[in-house]
Amino acid sequence: MTATLLVRHTVDSYDDWKHVFDGHEANRRQHGATGHRVLHDGNQVTVLIDFPDRVSAEGFASDSALPKVMSEGGVTGAPDIAYLESSEQLNY
Template identity: 35%
Template sequence: MTVLTFVLIIHDVADYDAWKTVFDEAAALRRDAGEISYRVLSDDTDPNRVVHFSRWRSLAEARAFFSFERLVEIRERAGVASPDFLYLNQRASGVLG
């Protein structure tokens, strides 16, 4: 059975539009590091509280990427404050309805 791996990042940003520009510019870096797909969500009362939910080839690749020194600079440029990371293995999924 193939284990699906995901990363959930929750962080506050100074300005969503500025953050999204930097996020989009880093797409190739994330893809090359092992990110397969992503979703960006925001808090319904605070558009600058961002959730980045992504699927990865492996958690090892995700952990290596998110500890990459260059990301500190990218986060600063994007206006990211104190991101929280959760590295996740899928246990179940389904569609209701």
């Protein structure tokens, strides 16, 4: 069953954060990420990263490089993180 890592945080600058986020793609893929969605309202950012399973999502979230990357991206405060399992998707 697929898993989605949901991360919500505030950033100093969305554009600066997005540049750092894009530069971290190879690391996400190394952990098995299969895609992502980024949503934001000003500097409030929500990221949904898809993985083949929860173990892969947890591996990415606990990667020792992540705190440095988040700092470089201007993340302020601790992120809100959740692991979600896919139960339904409907596209119109």
